[in-house]
Amino acid sequence: MLWAPDRWAATTGLLMLVTLAAFEQMGVSTALPTLVHDLHGESLYSWPFTMFLATAVVGNVLGGRLCDRRGPAPVLMAAPLLFALGLVVAGSSHEMTQLLVGRALQGIGGGAQIVALYVLIALVFPERDRPVAFGALSAAWVVPSLIGPTIAGLVTQYLNWRWIFLGLAPLVLIGWALVVVVLRRLPAFVPSESGQRRRGLTIAAVAAAVGLAVLSWAGDHPNVVGIVVVLVGLAFVVPALRVLLPKGTLSVRPGLPSVVLARSLLSGAFFGSQIFLPLVLQQVHGFSPALAGVPLTIAALGWSGASWWQGRHPDIARPLLMRRGFLFITLGLVLVTFVAPVWGPPWVAAPAWVFAGLGMGLAVSSVSVLVLKLSPEQDRGFNSAALQLSDLFGQSLFVGLGGVLVAQLGPTLGWPPLNAVLAACTLFGALVLSRRAASNS
Numbered sequence: 020m021l022w023a024p025d026r027w028a029a030t031t032g033l034l035m036l037v038t039l040a041a042f043e044q045m046g047v048s049t050a051l052p053t054l055v056h057d058l059h060g061e062s063l064y065s066w067p068f069t070m071f072l073a074t075a076v077v078g079n080v081l082g083g084r085l086c087d088r089r090g091p092a093p094v095l096m097a098a099p100l101l102f103a104l105g106l107v108v109a110g111s112s113h114e115m116t117q118l119l120v121g122r123a124l125q126g127i128g129g130g131a132q133i134v135a136l137y138v139l140i141a142l143v144f145p146e147r148d149r150p151v152a153f154g155a156l157s158a159a160w161v162v163p164s165l166i167g168p169t170i171a172g173l174v175t176q177y178l179n180w181r182w183i184f185l186g187l188a189p190l191v192l193i194g195w196a197l198v199v200v201v202l203r204r205l206p207a208f209v210p211s212e213s214g215q216r217r218r219g220l221t222i223a224a225v226a227a228a229v230g231l232a233v234l235s236w237a238g239d240h241p242n243v244v245g246i247v248v249v250l251v252g253l254a255f256v257v258p259a260l261r262v263l264l265p266k267g268t269l270s271v272r273p274g275l276p277s278v279v280l281a282r283s284l285l286s287g288a289f290f291g292s293q294i295f296l297p298l299v300l301q302q303v304h305g306f307s308p309a310l311a312g313v314p315l316t317i318a319a320l321g322w323s324g325a326s327w328w329q330g331r332h333p334d335i336a337r338p339l340l341m342r343r344g345f346l347f348i349t350l351g352l353v354l355v356t357f358v359a360p361v362w363g364p365p366w367v368a369a370p371a372w373v374f375a376g377l378g379m380g381l382a383v384s385s386v387s388v389l390v391l392k393l394s395p396e397q398d399r400g401f402n403s404a405a406l407q408l409s410d411l412f413g414q415s416l417f418v419g420l421g422g423v424l425v426a427q428l429g430p431t432l433g434w435p436p437l438n439a440v441l442a443a444c445t446l447f448g449a450l451v452l453s454r455r456a457a458s459n460s
Contacts, residue, residue: 150385
């Protein structure tokens with residue numbers, strides 16, 4: 020399957036690119052306090068993340084559009100190089116402006132790259148083998164999740180935070196070179212005349228990026244001004260999403276639209292709750308930072324294990340695995356809420372978040388497989404980009420909501436209503452979206 024003679028280069032290249040992007044993301048999270056202090060940018064603390072996410076939206080859309088017009092080859096020839104250039108620019112920064120430029124280059128390159136890799140999977144792997152390919156992509160995040168923060172901490176402490184960026188750049192070039200070998204073997208791309216003519220994608224992408232940046236800022240300012248800014252951000256985002264997502268996504272139309280919407284609820288529910296779990300364990304139960312991170316590590320292992328399992332069972336219907344995944348996450352959200360009170364048993368966090376990780380492993384890979392299955396060849400780029408955008412905005416929306424609730428009510432009172440909302444969303448995914456996804460699959 021993955022390591023067949025005609026696929027080993029594709030598998031190695033795409034796994035390297037995804038793993039290195041994951042290491043970079045984990046590393047920046049760890050090194051951010053130090054690098055922001057060194058560059059005298061404390062007032063712009065969250066902007067290295069915001070800049071990356073906002074420009075990744077533009078990269079997703081432009082990469083998807085180019086994939087549909089010319090195939091994945093041009094995007095994969097340029098996007099990893101742009102990401103590597105961003106690493107060099109960020110790693111050599113002596114002021115925050117240069118760092119943010121580097122992060123913008125990484126965002127555009129990384130956003131375009133992941134969309135093109137999805138399209139490449141559709142070209143290299145037959146439908147029956149795609150579950151195991153997406154399972155491998157999920158597994159590529161496990162090692163960075165487990166050891167990435169530790170390595171980044173050691174590099175920052177004993178060398179310099181710049182090497183978190185500069186040290187990855189040569190490895191990205193190796194992954195790029197392996198993918199180029201595969202691209203040369205692909206048949207010439209012939210654009211389809213039957214593809215939809217979509218207008219305004221670039222303008223919508225810029226509007227969505229601006230809206231995402233505004234929403235991210237509002238999440239850090241949970242006050243009256245922040246609420247007003249949220250409304251402004253939504254005024255940018257909602258019209259843009261109507262252009263950037265498959266028609267009928269916001270109205271839960273059966274088939275592809277419901278599958279794309281499912282990705283938003285999956286990522287939003289999981290990460291929207293997980294980001295506050297260490298905070299609850301530390302502030303309410305007095306856990307050390309290292310011990311508070313254990314449930315997250317266990318969840319990453321559960322995610323990887325479930326992704327591997329679903330890849331070994333390609334004959335199971337993907338909508339069924341979506342439903343099971345949503346139900347596992349719902350169970351995890353309900354159980355982990357018992358950790359919030361002072362009297363709550365903190366040990367429940369570990370098994371609860373194992374269930375949530377298992378749910379993500381089953382459902383996320385299944386959603387990716389379904390998107391390619393339901394996409395005509397000429398729309399794979401657009402729909403893969405829509406999947407990434409759905410992921411980003413789901414996380415942004417629910418993390419922002421959680422930030423407001425936790426800031427206003429505290430972790431003990433603010434986290435439970437957040438989890439209730441998220442559990443209602445995942446239950447909706449299990450009962451409605453999974454069924455509607457099955458209607459056209």
